[in-house]
Amino acid sequence: MVKVLVYPANSLILADLVERFGHEPLSVQQEIREKISAPGLDSPPLNITPDDPKIGLRYAAVEVPSGVRGRMALIGPLIEEAEAAVVVHDPDPTFGCMGCARTNELVNFLIRARKIPLLELKYPSTEDDARDFVVRVAEFLKSLENGK
């Protein structure tokens, strides 16, 4: 079993496929669960502990907007833990007020910098695209099993 980072970090389809093909998906909800099970934090990820800015500073400099550092405090440790990654590019919710373009760029850069096995895709919109999407993800995950 390989720890596979999924991006978008809260993706249902990717987390399900990774689990279905026998690996462990790394998603941001796991980090949130860890945080809410620690006493003293009211409403994560809106509230942070004194440690979170320090974790965020490992990935982004102090002049970078605090939102980037806050997001990286959650996603950064997952990237470090990942042994492989499946990335879907440019999904709508990662753009605009719900997302953060700079964090997305930084996350994609850090995943590439780790030099772990990486699969990059786009969300399917037709039946043919969906078939291709599933085959690519399945073959990638099976290749991880074989240690290729």
Added chain:
Amino acid sequence: MKSDLDGVVTKLIILSSKRIMPGELLSKIYSLKKDLIVKETCFGAEVSGKKDDVEDALREARSLDPYGVFVKERGFLPGDPRRCRATRAGARPGFHQIELEVERLPLIAKALSEYERGALLRREEGEELNLSAGRFKEIIEDTLKDMSV
């Protein structure tokens, strides 16, 4: 510091199935008689409990429709006032991602069932899956030629 929530996982079960409804899913999970918190939702269910119990429930849920049941982790417990819509205004965080992906679940479910049957092969880079007009013309010409022989 450890709390009571340690070891408890929460999963969202999202249905994209013509065979089961959330009510049937819940009946199946209740029939396991596990120590779980289960909440029926419009899209499926939320299940929370010890990891092994939750995994048993998910296995049973998937057995109802292997390609129509999708699962992802949830950070908060079911009905947590910090996230539940009953105590907040507007869509809860994470809704927009689910909304985007739910539209694609029927496509993924169909592709998954075809993949499991061994009916799918990987498309090469740049290869068109749709039949081009030129190739279609060739097939017609070949067929006509065969018929005339």
